Amino acid sequence: MTQKHRLLYRLLRYLLAAVLGFYTLAALGLLALRSVNPPFTAVQIERRVQSWFHKTPYHKRYAFVPLNHISLDFQHAVIAAEDSRFYQHHGFDWEEVRNAIEEEQEDGRLRGASTITQQLVKNLFLTTSRSFVRKGIEYLLVPIAERILGKRRILELYLNVVEWGSGVYGAEAAAQYHYGIGAALVNRDQGTRLAAVLPSPLRRKPSRMSEYSARIQERMRKMGW
Incomplete structure (x- = not known):
């Protein structure tokens, strides 16, 4: 050698x-994390570091609340918008992946097909950057997250750590920041508008999400919610 x-x-x-x-x-x-709520996440650290490099102000809003302190309308809106087969798959929605690939072949753009579990793993341990290495680690962690945490805890964690604006993390902070109310009081319209922000939380605003909100509400109706 x-x-x-x-x-x-x-x-x-x-x-x-x-x-x-x-x-x-x-x-x-x-x-x-089966019993301990995370005081911070990898994405939160990433945003803090970005603010240092760009010398921009950063104020973190983050308050963890139990799942039963988040309204059902809010929960259902996020599931309908982000992962409609959340309770049917085991971490990966291969049907949604296939649909995304078929759409990419038709219009040349590949949209995301990540499940709530995948997004949770990314938020907790990884960053928002796109790379094969990050995706590979994510794919390794998703099955164990499903096995260890279970659906209810995955949903509770996701709703509490996901980014909802600059420095805004979790359902409680999002409801307080955008509507001045607690997550338990979020109604159907507010919930769907907040859910519509999730694909691009640093650019989208709930007040401008009327069209997307209507689509999510229609999807909720089809799902029996």
């Missing part, structure tokens, strides 16, 4: 050890 090959082999070993170490820590973190 040449020196070049030995160096490459050593680098691959270090890379594999780093990936396995991260995976182990994340799995232990998921075990802890």
Whole structure:
């Protein structure tokens, strides 16, 4: 084995050890999250660092609340908008992935097909950047998240950590920031408008989401909500 090959082999070993170490820590973190609410997430840290680099003001709004303190209209709106088969799949919605690929072949644009579980894993442990490495780690963690946390806890965590605007994280902070009320008081129209913001929370505003809100409400009706 040449020196070049030995160096490459050593680098691959270090890379594999780093990936396995991260995976182990994340799995232990998921075990802890069965009963402990996260004080911060990777995406929150990412946004804080971005504000330092760009020298922009940053004020974090984040208040964790139990799932039963988030109105059913709000919960249903987010599920209908982000992951309509949330209770049917085991972390990956392969039917939605297939639909996204077919649409990409028709109009040349590939839309997202991430489930709520995938988005939760990204928010907790990864960043918003798009790369094959990030996606690979995400795919490794999703099955264990489903196994360890279960659907109710996944939904509770997701609704509490997802980004809803600059420095705004979680349903309670979003409801307070956009409507001046608690998440328990969010009605159907408000919930669908907030859900419509999720694909692009730094650009979209609930007040401008009338068209998307109507689509989500129609989807909710079809789902029996």
